[in-house]
Amino acid sequence: VEEKVMTDILAEELMISSEKVAHVQIGNPLEHALLVLVQSGYSAVPVLDSSYKFKGTIGKTKILQSVLGLERFEMEKLSTKKVEEVMNQDIPCLNKKDDFLTCLKAVINYPFVCVVDNEGFFDGILTRRAILKQLNKNLHI
Amino acid sequence: VEEKVMTDILAEELMISSEKVAHVQIGNPLEHALLVLVQSGYSAVPVLDSSYKFKGTIGKTKILQSVLGLERFEMEKLSTKKVEEVMNQDIPCLNKKDDFLTCLKAVINYPFVCVVDNEGFFDGILTRRAILKQLNKNLHI
Numbered sequence: 001v002e003e004k005v006m007t008d009i010l011a012e013e014l015m016i017s018s019e020k021v022a023h024v025q026i027g028n029p030l031e032h033a034l035l036v037l038v039q040s041g042y043s044a045v046p047v048l049d050s051s052y053k054f055k056g057t058i059g060k061t062k063i064l065q066s067v068l069g070l071e072r073f074e075m076e077k078l079s080t081k082k083v084e085e086v087m088n089q090d091i092p093c094l095n096k097k098d099d100f101l102t103c104l105k106a107v108i109n110y111p112f113v114c115v116v117d118n119e120g121f122f123d124g125i126l127t128r129r130a131i132l133k134q135l136n137k138n139l140h141i
Numbered sequence: 142v143e144e145k146v147m148t149d150i151l152a153e154e155l156m157i158s159s160e161k162v163a164h165v166q167i168g169n170p171l172e173h174a175l176l177v178l179v180q181s182g183y184s185a186v187p188v189l190d191s192s193y194k195f196k197g198t199i200g201k202t203k204i205l206q207s208v209l210g211l212e213r214f215e216m217e218k219l220s221t222k223k224v225e226e227v228m229n230q231d232i233p234c235l236n237k238k239d240d241f242l243t244c245l246k247a248v249i250n251y252p253f254v255c256v257v258d259n260e261g262f263f264d265g266i267l268t269r270r271a272i273l274k275q276l277n278k279n280l281h282i
């Protein structure tokens with residue numbers, strides 16, 4: 001098993017860089033966020049502010065839970081509610097220089113983790129798929 | 142690296158067994174399926190028939206895409222559309238005796254894979270989290 005190779009890999013080599021990441025802006029209404037999620041097909045995406053700083057993540061579950069009434073999904077409420085009201089802010093982040101094992105541990109409980117620089121600017125996302133592909137490459141048994 | 146330990150692990154040791162897996166029935170209307178998904182919080186779950194045979198998977202994305210009209214999400218259509226109209230049937234399955242590497246390869250492109258016996262009965266699901274936790278345990282560098 002090529003352990004040395006794996007420990008040399010950094011987050012920045014495995015991450016999907018920011019320009020390829022679908023995201024929403026913190027001020028957007030939930031209606032726009034849900035449209036981005038349904039059209040892109042992603043279950044959750046990062047939330048950024050207007051200067052591209054990382055703010056949180058938002059997913060279909062939280063959006064739909066926020067409009068689930070006693071009788072039906074009250075979709076009309078999506079145009080008045082904002083992303084910042086339902087986004088998830090307690091997600092761990094990575095730095096692009098973090099090593100492979102740090103990345104692996106980060107994605108155990110999260111399908112993706114945001115890679116953020118020291119000033120909070122969004123660099124990209126590190127996905128479980130990227131970690132699993134790398135592990136599959138390195139584990140020749 | 143404890144490779145021998147990893148290669149001895151089978152799908153049945155890592156899977157979430159069927160009684161703990163949220164699922165929907167093939168004949169259910171999409172309205173019920175979406176409710177199960179939003180209330181459980183899962184982005185997708187297995188679809189079974191009345192004899193608990195595995196039929197496919199269904200997720201929020203496909204359900205919402207199927208009712209996205211030009212102007213709005215046409216949620217009223219969810220009560221007439223059925224699970225079998227939008228479920229995903231081309232997903233690979235595993236057998237409970239499949240080894241660790243087979244499981245790892247299976248979850249590279251799927252957040253979870255269904256474990257099914259020779260007659261097509263549903264045994265459980267193998268998730269990316271279970272694979273990542275095992276890898277984290279075994280990779281002491």
Ligand SMILES: Nc1ncnc2c1ncn2[C@@H]1O[C@@H]2COP(=O)(O)O[C@H]3[C@@H](O)[C@H](n4cnc5c(N)ncnc54)O[C@@H]3COP(=O)(O)O[C@H]2[C@H]1O
Pocket residue numbers: 016020021022023040041042043044045046111112125127128129130184249250251252
């Ligand atoms: N358009 C597509 N083409 C091919 N495969 C697709 C796909 N959309 C989803 N998948 C597959 O489904 C997995 C789960 O996607 P999900 O949207 O739930 O969860 C995704 C999504 O929330 C987020 N994500 C991934 N790529 C993204 C991107 N370019 N922009 C924004 N978010 C992204 O990271 C999570 C984990 O992604 P990961 O790649 O590990 O795992 C993905 C990937 O294996």
Ligand SMILES: Nc1ncnc2c1ncn2[C@@H]1O[C@@H]2COP(=O)(O)O[C@H]3[C@@H](O)[C@H](n4cnc5c(N)ncnc54)O[C@@H]3COP(=O)(O)O[C@H]2[C@H]1O
Pocket residue numbers: 043108109110111157161162163164181182183184185186187252253266268269270271
């Ligand atoms: N109630 C909860 N408690 C704690 N953590 C939670 C959670 N719901 C979701 N998560 C976390 O979020 C990940 C993605 O969940 P998702 O629902 O998109 O995607 C899930 C879902 O589609 C399915 N799944 C997992 N457990 C399930 C269950 N008991 N019944 C039905 N489907 C399940 O397998 C996918 C991958 O699951 P995995 O565990 O690898 O990864 C999960 C887990 O790390």
